[in-house]
Amino acid sequence: MSGGQCAxxxxxxYLQALVTEFQDTDSADAKEQVLANLANFSYDPKNFSYLRQLQVPDLFLDMLTEDNETLVEFGIGGLCNLSLDKACKSHILASGGPSLVINCLSSRREETVxxxxxxxxxxxxxxxxxxxSTRPVVECMLRFSLSTNRRLSNLxxxxxxxxxxxEQVREARSVEQHTALGIPLPED
Incomplete structure (x- = not known):
């Protein structure tokens, strides 16, 4: 076995041990720490195939419906990273990921949004x-574009x-002018 295969x-x-620890622990703090580690590992394309094998995209998707906002933040961060991988992207799309991700737009946490x-x-x-790019998402982006938070408005x-x-932007602007409905901006 070459050094690359061993590594x-x-x-x-190591990633398998993290997933197991996440599943086995009852400690909220430990879950948050392990999920943060998994989200960090999802930045590296070398880990994509391992994370797919370990069903980490599903783990991240599951976190998007948690009440614990820290788990949601790390889950969406990891999912965002894995979305760059074609196989993960296909899986996320097939698993109803867009609607779960859209729900995260209403978070009060800047990093989550x-x-x-x-x-x-x-x-x-x-x-x-x-x-x-549904009308509610476009309306939400129009509101975010007006934010004093430069990161949020630029994105x-x-x-x-x-x-x-x-046309989508024009239609959303005309509707936005007639409604008071709004998704709250995240706290700075």
Missing amino acids: GADRFQ LSAITALMYLSTGASQADI ANVFLEDYCTE
Whole structure:
């Protein structure tokens, strides 16, 4: 076995141990710490196949409906990272991921919202566009684009410019002017 194969086996075993620890622990703090580690490992494309084997995309998806906002934040962060992998992206789309990610747009946590917007951009394909650039999402992005938070407003503007048609934005603007309905902005 070459050094690369050994390192790969060690990496898989380490990630497997993290997943097992997450599943076995009853401690909220331990779950948060392990999920943060898994989200960090999902940044590295070398880990994508291991994380898929260990069903980590499903774990991240499951976290998006938790009451614990820290678990949601780390879950959406990890999911955002894994959305760059074609196989993970397909799995997330097939598993109803866009609607779960869209629900994260209403979080009061800035990092959760930023990761959700970014994940929606990564998950956007010709086939998924209709599920992602819906009128409520476009209206939400219009509100976010007006935020004094530069990170949020810049990301929302990128979404509006690159993932929405001019007609979608125009229609959402006309509806937005007639409603008081709004998703709250995350706290700065």
